Structure formats: structure tokens, C-alpha cells
Amino acid sequence: QLQLQDSGPGLVKPSETLSLTCTVSGGSISTRNYYWGWIRQPPGKGLEWIGSIYYSGRTYYNPSLKSRVTISVDMSKNQFSLKLNSVTAADTAVYYCARLGDTYAGADYWGQGTLVTVSS
Amino acid sequence: DIQMTQSPSSLSASVGDRVTITCRASQSISSYLNWYQQKPGKAPKLLIHAASTMESGVPSRFSGSGSGTVFTLTISSLQPEDFATYYCQQSYRTPYIFGQGTRLEI
Numbered sequence: 001q002l003q004l005q006d007s008g009p010g011l012v013k014p015s016e017t018l019s020l021t022c023t024v025s026g027g028s029i030s031t032r033n034y035y036w037g038w039i040r041q042p043p044g045k046g047l048e049w050i051g052s053i054y055y056s057g058r059t060y061y062n063p064s065l066k067s068r069v070t071i072s073v074d075m076s077k078n079q080f081s082l083k084l085n086s087v088t089a090a091d092t093a094v095y096y097c098a099r100l101g102d103t104y105a106g107a108d109y110w111g112q113g114t115l116v117t118v119s120s
Numbered sequence: 121d122i123q124m125t126q127s128p129s130s131l132s133a134s135v136g137d138r139v140t141i142t143c144r145a146s147q148s149i150s151s152y153l154n155w156y157q158q159k160p161g162k163a164p165k166l167l168i169h170a171a172s173t174m175e176s177g178v179p180s181r182f183s184g185s186g187s188g189t190v191f192t193l194t195i196s197s198l199q200p201e202d203f204a205t206y207y208c209q210q211s212y213r214t215p216y217i218f219g220q221g222t223r224l225e226i
Contacts, residue, residue, distance in 0.1 A: 047156075047164065047207055049216040062215040063121075096163055105211030106154040106169035113163055 002027040006097045006111035012118050018084040022097030022111055029078045030055040035100045036080045038071060039107065040093040048093075052100055053080055087118045122146050122210050126219035133224060137198045141222045143191045143208035152212035153191045155184055158221075159204045167206075168193065198224075 008020035022036070029036060037052035051061040053071045061069050065084065073080040084091060094115050098107035123146040133139050143153065151171040156164040166175050168184040171191055181196040195202055203226055208219040 046221050047209075047218040049209075049214075049218070052214075060214045064215070098163075101169065104152060104154060104169045105216055106166045106175075106209075107156075107164070108166045108169075108175065110163035110165075 002099065002109050004097050004099065004109055004111040006095065006114050008095075008114055008116070010115055010117060012087055012091075012116060013120050014088055014118055015086055018082070018087050018091065018095075018116055018118075020082045020095055020097070020114060020116070022080050022082075024078045024080075024099075029073060029080065030075050033102045035060075035102055035105070036073065037098050037100050037107065038082045038095060039098055040095045041113075042090075042093040050082065050084075050095075052105075054102075089118050092116065092118045121215055122149060122213060122217055124208055124210055124217050124219040126206075126208055126222050128222060129220065130223040130225060132226070133198055134226070135198050135200060139195050139198060139224065141193045141206055141208075141224075143186075143193070143219050145189045145191075145210055145212075148188045149210045149212035151187050152210055153184075153186065154209045154211060155193045156207045156209065157202075157204045158207065164207060200226075 003025045005023045012018045035052040038050040051071045053059045070083045094113040096113045097111040099109040125144045127142050153171045155168040158164040172184045206222045
């Protein structure tokens with residue numbers, strides 16, 4: 001059974017960099033036909049797609065965050081990661097990692113989510 | 121960006137009711153539409169992809185339809201575990217935009 005486990009600091013200071021890692025178990029991150037992505041949800045609000053990466057390293061980012069986001073993959077560790085720099089309070093959210101199909105981009109497996117609070 | 125508008129934003133219903141949630145895209149997205157269910161404190165769960173293809177294990181009371189710009193999620197007979205928030209998501213073009221959600225309440 002595929003499992004995704006996201007991890008990282010729950011508190012980040014304004015202007016610093018948010019860093020999260022998603023560890024995939026029960027399957028290979030280099031599986032064809034799937035992307036690996038990050039989706040966030042501010043408290044009490046809706047879902048926002050941040051970006052996705054293919055095992056080859058090809059990335060797609062949300063233009064609203066593109067200048068601040070980097071998603072990378074480490075096949076040796078079966079992990080992918082998110083870095084969001086220059087954070088503000090508006091970046092406070094639950095961050096989820098997920099697996100997305102390559103055709104219809106439905107996110108069929110999710111991590112448990114990490115609440116990241118941006119505060120000094 | 122392709123904008124997604126769900127209606128209603130909230131809905132009160134009873135066990136056994138039939139409910140329909142609508143999602144409208146700002147331009148045609150063919151069948152590139154996914155539906156999710158989210159319960160408080162949990163990650164969303166993918167119910168339907170490609171507008172009408174059910175994920176494995178999803179009860180048959182859930183169904184999806186539509187293409188182009190108008191899509192619907194129907195629950196034929198509400199069960200207690202169905203009370204949750206539902207989101208649509210377009211996957212025709214990045215950025216993959218979600219609808220604002222429909223909160224289904226008892």
C-alpha cells in the first residue's frame with residue numbers, strides 16, 4: 001500500500017524559507033504515469049495547488065508562487081521536497097504532499113498534512 | 121487561469137436525501153475534472169476523476185457527470201459518513217485550480 005509521509009518544521013519565521021519533505025513508501029517515486037505534488041490549505045479555507053514534479057525532474061508550478069517555489073526529487077531516498085522562500089503570514093497553511101495521475105492529475109494518495117505557521 | 125465556481129457553498133440535507141453539487145469552469149475543460157471529499161482534520165480523498173470515473177472503493181451512491189464547463193457530483197442517498205466538504209478541481213491546464221468547496225451539513 002502506497003504511503004506518503006510529509007515532514008518538516010511547523011514554525012517558520014517571516015522572510016525565511018519553508019522546507020518540507022515527503023517520503024514515499026510502498027512504491028517507487030520513479031513510477032511512470034504519476035507526478036508528485038504539493039497542495040496547501042490555509043486554516044478554514046480551500047485548497048491551492050502549489051506545484052508538481054515528475055521523477056525525471058520536470059516541474060510545473062503555480063504562477064502565483066513560481067518565483068518563490070522549488071520542488072525537487074531525490075530518487076535515491078524515494079523523496080520529494082518543497083522549498084518556499086520569503087514566507088509571510090499568508091503562507092500559513094496545512095501543506096500536503098500527494099501523488100497525481102499524469103493524465104487527469106487526480107491526487108489519489110496524500111500525506112497526512114503538516115501545519116506550517118509563519119510567525120516571529 | 122481557469123476559474124472554478126462551485127454551488128452551493130453550503131448545503132443542509134438529511135440522511136437519505138439526494139443531493140447535487142455543481143461546478144462550473146470559466147472555459148471549457150473537456151472532462152478534466154476531479155471531485156474530492158474532505159472531512160475535518162483529514163486530507164482530501166479523491167472520489168472521481170475525469171468527470172465521471174469512480175475511484176476504487178467509492179460507494180456507488182456517488183456519481184459524477186458533465187463535460188465542457190458544467191459538472192455535477194450527485195449523492196443518491198446521503199449516509200451519515202457523507203457529511204463533509206466537497207471540492208472540484210480542474211486538471212485541463214496548470215495551475216490546477218480547485219473550486220471553493222461545498223460544505224454538506226446535516
